Amino acid sequence: MASNENLAPSSAEGSITPSSNSNSTKPSSIPTKPFINRHNRIYIHEPTLLYPLPVDLAELHRQSLRTLMLFQLFGGPTTAPEFSNKPPSRVLEVGCGSAFWSMMCHRYFAQHGHSSISFTGLDIVPLVGTGLDQNWKPDKDMRWRFVQHDMRRTPWPLADNEFDLIMVKDMSLSNSMRDPQQFFEEYLRLLKPGGVLEFWESDHTIRMLRPHILKKSAVMKPDSDSDSDDSSEEEDSTEKLGAYIMTNNTPLSAPLNPFLVEYNGWATKALDARGLSAVPCTLIGPHLLQEADTLMDVRSKRLAVPLSEIRWEREGVGGVVTKDGKSYIDSMKGKGRMDSRNDKPRGKSLTTSQAALRRTALETVVGMILCLEPILREVSGKSQDEWDGWTGKMMNDLLREGGTSWGECLEVGAWCARKKLNTVV
Template sequence: MRYGDRTYFRDPENVYPLPCDLPEIHRQSLRTLMLLRVLGGPFCNPHLANRPPKRILEIACGSGLWSGLCHEYFTRRGHPDVAFAGIDVISIAPDLRKQGMNWQFKRHDLRRPRLPFPDDYFDFVFIKDAGMCPSSPAQSASGLSEPLRVLKSGGILEVWDSDWSFRSLLPNPAPARKTTSKEQEIADATATYTFSSATPFTRAQNKFVVDYNSWVEKSFDRLKLTVLPCATIGLSFNSEVDLLENVDSRRVAIPLGDLRWERDGQGKDSKNRPRKALTPEQISIRRTALLTTIQMIEGLEPLLMESSGKGRDEWDRWWAAMTADLLQKGGLASGECLEVSAWWGQKK
């Protein structure tokens, strides 16, 4: 279905709200590359690097970028023969076999009751940014049952996602408890913040982000989707205590701008030293987080326009003012962050 120059699912029973076109593929690719830098690699589970899996399934694989990057990761470590499978409702992934991968793609609607694979088949099942799919672990209490069915005993399940509404991080948050030295080194190098449920946040301060938050919450409530998939994913993992062990997680806040309290010398790093000026890489990470967020808002335009009650002219004025404020006027200096989370566990 066309809306302006964007393409969306035509299926009236599929409530997936983002476009399925080339600009959205590019947005997701940028987000994936940023997440791999912020999280330190293609997965967070600490044991996979030393015990490479033989078969990997990527659910909702999109362009297959993550699978390709994961293949490169294992190939550099002397394991080029790991077999990858990807499934998605639309077929946009290239034939990765031409890049030397052991790769299989299956077109599959996740609303179907069963994944098209036998029981106990994969050593590693990975799900990323599927939080808007109604049957994903971010939206459904039973969202982990099929991924766990096709996972072997001893295999790893890992899920990455980000929240769709935004909060502001208060100055000088302490690193999350249980953060490893490597994780903190990555956070310091990327100018991001590890956080937990105890980390002090407040409501977003930017007026345009406040507008967006209210509209996306209204829209998603109507679609029976949560705007906080990371919290739901955590509950899904913790509810599978009979099947999962060694469950753990990482949560990272990526500031969307140059924070006032960092700039004014109030910001401290994890060793309580004054934060230095952002490096070009750190600036690039934040700009990528902001750009992919603005692109996401653009992709959600049909829903947000309806929830806002704005007509086309009024919406266009809001959009122009919002992009100018966020991109040019430093409107995100109060701590607004993109919150991303990774959860993983081992099947008993």
């Protein structure tokens, strides 16, 4: 468990002049206590902040695992096709935290021969390095600048039209996605004409993926003009990773695992009380489309990552009886392999890499549940002993006993849009 010594003391806001070196903005004052210990976890010491998660090393590690998983699912640090051949020159990571995404983005493009990208991280407190060493940067050869600022205070201390790419990753618990207009105004102000605004996000409640066969023609991204060949190739690539592309026809329902049923109810109620959404993936696309006067080429990719091997995958879709006693698809329609003993179609076992990806998704979900302990305990009414007993049983069921084999999954997504040329914000 991390203590205050594991986290850098905070540096306050200072100069905002863009720079090509890696130094942070110079502090003008230092808060006396930027972090606080509650329930044996370290939190940001700001009573008015909505953010419910701790910021200790255990949580930073969980977030890094989630980022690595998304990198693998999305094929790199950005889904925007604009950067397939020419990388962005100036990048902003909003709510950068430990700056792990920025570091991985730098390494990705450096491996492809592009090492001169300038990165800026914006956050309310420095979570690693910066406060102890003004020359700290996520990677030794990065062009890095950290700007400490509370996003709720606008305008942010950054220049107009400064960035080619603005990444907003896992920020739904930092501010309300129900009314994000003031943040969108800042994103659009800071983004260069022709630049890309991208969101990566995960839902905080869990649904169950029903037995289904995804038709190749149904993989079209709803906000894109991709052709069916590209969509089929994308589906094949996603399936090889162990995930499923989500469409409007993807059959999803409430989970059957009793612990996740309880968690969903508590999380929805607790987050709603803070003005936060438990299902931010449903909100980002509409918000981007509402900015049609300024943004164009809105694209999205949503994926369902099962938390383990699913029974209907292993046994074959046909004939799978769900908990309500009904079979959702009666035949494999030629899919899957044939069981040589009875000539019946059967499903496929997971590869090692597919199992590893799903295990990562599961561990980050369990970690999220543990991180939300204070607000979940409050709405559940459980005492500390009762909570400890519940979490012990929950972890044993999910991590050891295959409690998600009905199809419980983590839903993630990436959304990007390009700022129109000659746009004045």
